Each structure stands twice: as structure tokens, then as C-alpha cells.
Amino acid sequence: MAVTLLGLLFMQIMYIEKMVKMRNDHFRELVTLSLYNVASNLERDETKYFLDKHLDNSQAKMRGINGVQFSKDIDLNGGGSFNGGSSTRFDTGKNSLSPRFGNERNRQEILKGEYLYQKALLNEVILNILEHASDRPIAERADSSLVRVYIDQELQRNGLNMPFEFAVVNQSAAINYCTAGYEQSVKKDDNVYSQILFPNSPNGSYATLKVVFPSKSDYVFSSVRFMLPSLLFTFLLMGLFIFTIILIFRQKKLSEIKNDFINNMTHEFKTPISSISLAAQMLDDEAVVKSPALLKQASTVIKDETKRLRFQVEKVLQMSMFDRTSATMKLQEVDADSVIYSVVNTYKLKVEKFGGTITANLNSDDPIVNVDEMHFTNVIFNLLDNAIKYRREDVAPSLTVSTSNPDDSHITIVVEDNGIGIKRDDLKKIFEKFYRVSTGNRHDVKGFGLGLAYVHKMITLFGGTIKAESEVGKGSKFIIKLPLYK
Numbered sequence: 001m002a003v004t005l006l007g008l009l010f011m012q013i014m015y016i017e018k019m020v021k022m023r024n025d026h027f028r029e030l031v032t033l034s035l036y037n038v039a040s041n042l043e044r045d046e047t048k049y050f051l052d053k054h055l056d057n058s059q060a061k062m063r064g065i066n067g068v069q070f071s072k073d074i075d076l077n078g079g080g081s082f083n084g085g086s087s088t089r090f091d092t093g094k095n096s097l098s099p100r101f102g103n104e105r106n107r108q109e110i111l112k113g114e115y116l117y118q119k120a121l122l123n124e125v126i127l128n129i130l131e132h133a134s135d136r137p138i139a140e141r142a143d144s145s146l147v148r149v150y151i152d153q154e155l156q157r158n159g160l161n162m163p164f165e166f167a168v169v170n171q172s173a174a175i176n177y178c179t180a181g182y183e184q185s186v187k188k189d190d191n192v193y194s195q196i197l198f199p200n201s202p203n204g205s206y207a208t209l210k211v212v213f214p215s216k217s218d219y220v221f222s223s224v225r226f227m228l229p230s231l232l233f234t235f236l237l238m239g240l241f242i243f244t245i246i247l248i249f250r251q252k253k254l255s256e257i258k259n260d261f262i263n264n265m266t267h268e269f270k271t272p273i274s275s276i277s278l279a280a281q282m283l284d285d286e287a288v289v290k291s292p293a294l295l296k297q298a299s300t301v302i303k304d305e306t307k308r309l310r311f312q313v314e315k316v317l318q319m320s321m322f323d324r325t326s327a328t329m330k331l332q333e334v335d336a337d338s339v340i341y342s343v344v345n346t347y348k349l350k351v352e353k354f355g356g357t358i359t360a361n362l363n364s365d366d367p368i369v370n371v372d373e374m375h376f377t378n379v380i381f382n383l384l385d386n387a388i389k390y391r392r393e394d395v396a397p398s399l400t401v402s403t404s405n406p407d408d409s410h411i412t413i414v415v416e417d418n419g420i421g422i423k424r425d426d427l428k429k430i431f432e433k434f435y436r437v438s439t440g441n442r443h444d445v446k447g448f449g450l451g452l453a454y455v456h457k458m459i460t461l462f463g464g465t466i467k468a469e470s471e472v473g474k475g476s477k478f479i480i481k482l483p484l485y486k
């Protein structure tokens with residue numbers, strides 16, 4: 001699924017990239033064509049200008065020489081010498097006959113005369129252009145408003161109806177003139193389209209027309225805009241895919257936890273039940289009934305194992321009430337030191353059974369906290385229970401419970417042991433519901449992974465905090481900080 005999605009995304013991006021490139025190329029072609037046409041128009045205009053000027057000049061001259069109106073059908077002597085517009089020499093000699101006086105001349109002659117006239121005229125104009133065109137300032141040769149009109153016309157003709165900014169620069173790249181927004185647009189966009197104007201001017205006096213299109217990217221991206229929804233859907237699909245994967249993993253973890261829980265619970269319940277049923281079998285035996293010592297032993301087993309069973313059931317029940325506890329909780333004035341003291345006393349026997357010691361350093365000046373007594377007792381009980389459960393086999397367990405007032409509104413309760421310790425990675429998770437450290441070397445220790453979750457929940461409900469510090473192989477330390485009743 002991931003490969004498919006990535007492939008789809010890749011293809012779409014490739015496609016978009018291709019389309020943008022194509023559109024860009026097409027745009028460049030159209031602009032180049034348009035600007036070429038603009039340059040041609042300007043050259044044609046210049047030719048026309050010189051033609052008009054020359055005609056005006058020669059007509060004025062003719063008028064001056066003959067005092068009569070010369071029309072363009074005067075005859076020229078087949079392209080004589082030319083010396084610029086003002087110094088044209090006309091030979092009005094034997095060949096120069098006006099059709100008015102030569103009705104008998106055949107048509108061919110007239111055409112020939114016409115042709116020669118045009119040719120000479122053009123020759124002269126061309127020479128004129130070559131010699132004088134570059135003398136004119138560029139602002140005159142390429143009039144800014146005319147250039148604008150031409151660019152506009154040509155772009156429209158090519159279907160590019162969009163705003164533009166332009167400048168005309170000379171051969172040393174200095175700007176002759178430019179539109180108001182040109183410099184700013186150039187700064188933002190380096191796509192400047194150039195066209196050389198009057199490339200055939202002698203002594204290199206050409207100019208360059210530079211055009212930028214501020215809205216070019218809009219034009220280019222308008223062609224791929226329709227792809228955006230499909231891209232969006234791909235991303236949506238990707239998001240959903242990731243979400244699904246996360247859900248699957250979470251589900252998998254939950255089902256693992258559930259299996260572990262059921263396995264552990266079965267084990268925890270099976271041991272006392274089998275002990276009890278063994279004791280019951282003993283009671284069936286005549287010999288046992290007759291011996292008070294054996295009878296006593298059987299009843300002790302039954303009593304102890306029932307107690308253990310009840311404790312386990314109680315633990316599961318604690319958890320099943322987990323989410324409802326805040327409603328059933330009765331917060332009241334409780335002397336933390338005295339509660340801890342009695343729990344420690346109850347626990348002394350158990351610790352001594354493992355050859356260990358338990359010490360209570362209850363040094364707080366103000367031990368009065370606002371908690372639910374039953375749950376608070378369970379909290380201390382759970383912590384001490386863990387300290388024994390996760391003891392080290394090689395040393396005698398040594399437990400310490402101490403209280404103190406870090407400031408005049410809090411009490412700190414520290415439960416410390418010299419047990420197996422907890423790895424740093426696990427330390428972050430031990431307060432999570434159902435979390436159990438996969439203790440490689442202590443597989444025999446069973447539990448539900450609920451004890452510390454319960455402790456954490458209760459302490460939070462009492463308005464306090466709990467944190468754990470531990471070093472593997474050295475021991476663990478659980479530090480509870482509770483606000484005082486006052």
C-alpha cells in the first residue's frame with residue numbers, strides 16, 4: 001500500500017512537473033515569436049519613416065526646381081548617384097517624359113520607368129537608413145507607447161492576454177526607458193525575455209527590448225491547477241493509511257496485553273486454588289482428621305490461600321473500579337505518618353520472612369494530608385509489595401519508607417528498596433495500565449501490571465505527583481509528593 005501510494009504520488013508530481021515545463025516552453029515560444037514581430041514592426045516603421053521623409057524632401061525639391069507639382073510618376077535616370085535625401089539629383093533630360101506629353105509611348109516603357117523610379121527611391125531610402133538611422137535616439141526609433149501597443153497586439157494575437165512590463169536597453173545594458181513596474185518585476189522574477197531591436201544597425205548601435213510578465217506563474221500553473229484535487233486526495237489517502245497502520249499496531253499491542261493479562265490472572269488464581277483443593281483432599285483423609293496438628297496445618301493453608309486469593313481479586317477489582325474511583329472517593333484529613341506506620345508494621349513480618357529489614361523514617365513535622373484513607377493505604381501497600389516482589393535474590397531486602405516536608409505546604413513520601421531496579425526505558429512506562437517489565441530473569445514473578453497504574457491514578461487524584469528513580473541491580477526509589485491538608 002505504501003509503495004502504491006508513493007508511486008502514485010511520484011507519478012503525479014512527475015506529471016505536474018512535465019506539464020509545467022511544457023507550458024513554460026510553449027510560453028517562451030509564443031513570447032519569442034511576439035517579440036520578433038514587434039521588432040519587425042519597428043523596423044518597418046523606421047523604413048516607412050525614412051520613405052515618407054524622403055518623399056517629402058524630394059517633392060519639396062522638385063517643387064523648388066520646376067515650380068510645378070511633381071507627382072510620383074516622374075522619371076528617374078535609372079538610379080544615379082545618391083547623396084542623402086537632400087542632395088538627390090534628377091535628370092530631367094531626354095528620358096524624362098511625363099505620360100501627359102508622351103501618350104504614344106508604349107505601356108512597357110511606362111512600367112519600366114515606374115520600376116526604375118521605385119528602385120532608385122528605395123535605394124536612396126535604404127542608403128539613408130544605413131547612414132542616418134542610427135543617428136536617431138532610440139526613444140525616437142522605438143517610441144515607448146508604440147512599443148507597448150505592438151507588444152500588446154502581438155501577445156493578443158498569440159493568445160497571451162496578460163500584463164507585462166518592458167524596458168529598452170542599449171548595447172551596454174543601460175536602460176533607455178522602461179515601464180514603471182519593470183525594475184521591481186525583474187527583481188522578483190528572473191524570466192526576462194529579450195529581443196534585439198534594429199540588429200542590422202551599423203557600428204553596433206542596436207538596442208534590446210526586455211519584457212517580463214509578472215503574472216506568468218499564474219499562467220503556467222493554471223494548466224496544472226486541475227491536478228491539485230487529485231494530489232490532495234492522494235495525501236488524504238496517505239494520512240488515512242498511516243492512521244490505519246497506527247490503529248492496527250495499537251490494536252495488536254492491546255490484544256497482546258489482554259493475552260498477558262489473562263495468562264497472569266489464570267496463574268495467580270490457579271496457585272491458591274490448587275493449594276486449597278489439596279488441603280480439602282487432606283481433610284477427606286481419616287488420619288488427618290484425627291491429628292490436630294495436621295488439621296491445623298490444613299486450615300492454615302486454606303486460610304492463607306483464601307487470603308491470597310482475596311487479595312488478587314481485590315487487585316483486579318481495584319482496577320475495574322479504576323475509572324469510577326474519583327466518584328467513590330472520600331477525601332478527608334488523614335495522618336500520613338500513622339497510616340504508613342501501621343502498613344510498615346503489617347509488612348514487617350513479611351519482610352522478615354525473606355530475611356530483610358524495613359525501616360520507617362517518619363520525620364515530617366506536618367503529616368496531615370487530604371486523601372481517601374483506604375486508597376492511600378493501598379498505595380503504600382502496593383509500593384511495599386513491589387519492593388518485596390522485585391527484590392534481589394543475592395542480598396537481604398532492605399526497605400526504607402521516609403517522610404519529610406520539603407516546604408510548608410507539601411509532604412514527600414519516599415519508598416526505597418535495594419531490589420533489581422528498573423531499566424531507564426521501562427521507567428517511563430511503569431505507571432501505564434497493564435505495563436509489565438519483561439523481566440528476563442524473574443519470570444516467576446507474576447502480576448497484572450496494574451499496581452503502579454493504580455498508585456499513579458490515586459496520587460494524581462489526591463493532587464500530588466509520583467516519580468520513580470532507579471538503577472538496575474542497585475534498587476528503586478518511588479517519590480510521592482502530596483499537598484498538605486491545610
Ligand code: ADP
Pocket residue numbers: 386387388389390417419420421422430435436437438439446447448449450451452453476
Ligand atoms: P506488576 O507488579 O503487577 O507487574 P506494577 O504496575 O506494580 O505491575 O509494576 C509494573 C512493573 O514495574 C513491574 O512489572 C516491575 O517490573 C516494575 N517494578 C515495579 N516496582 C518495582 C520495584 N520496586 N523494583 C523493581 N521493579 C519494579
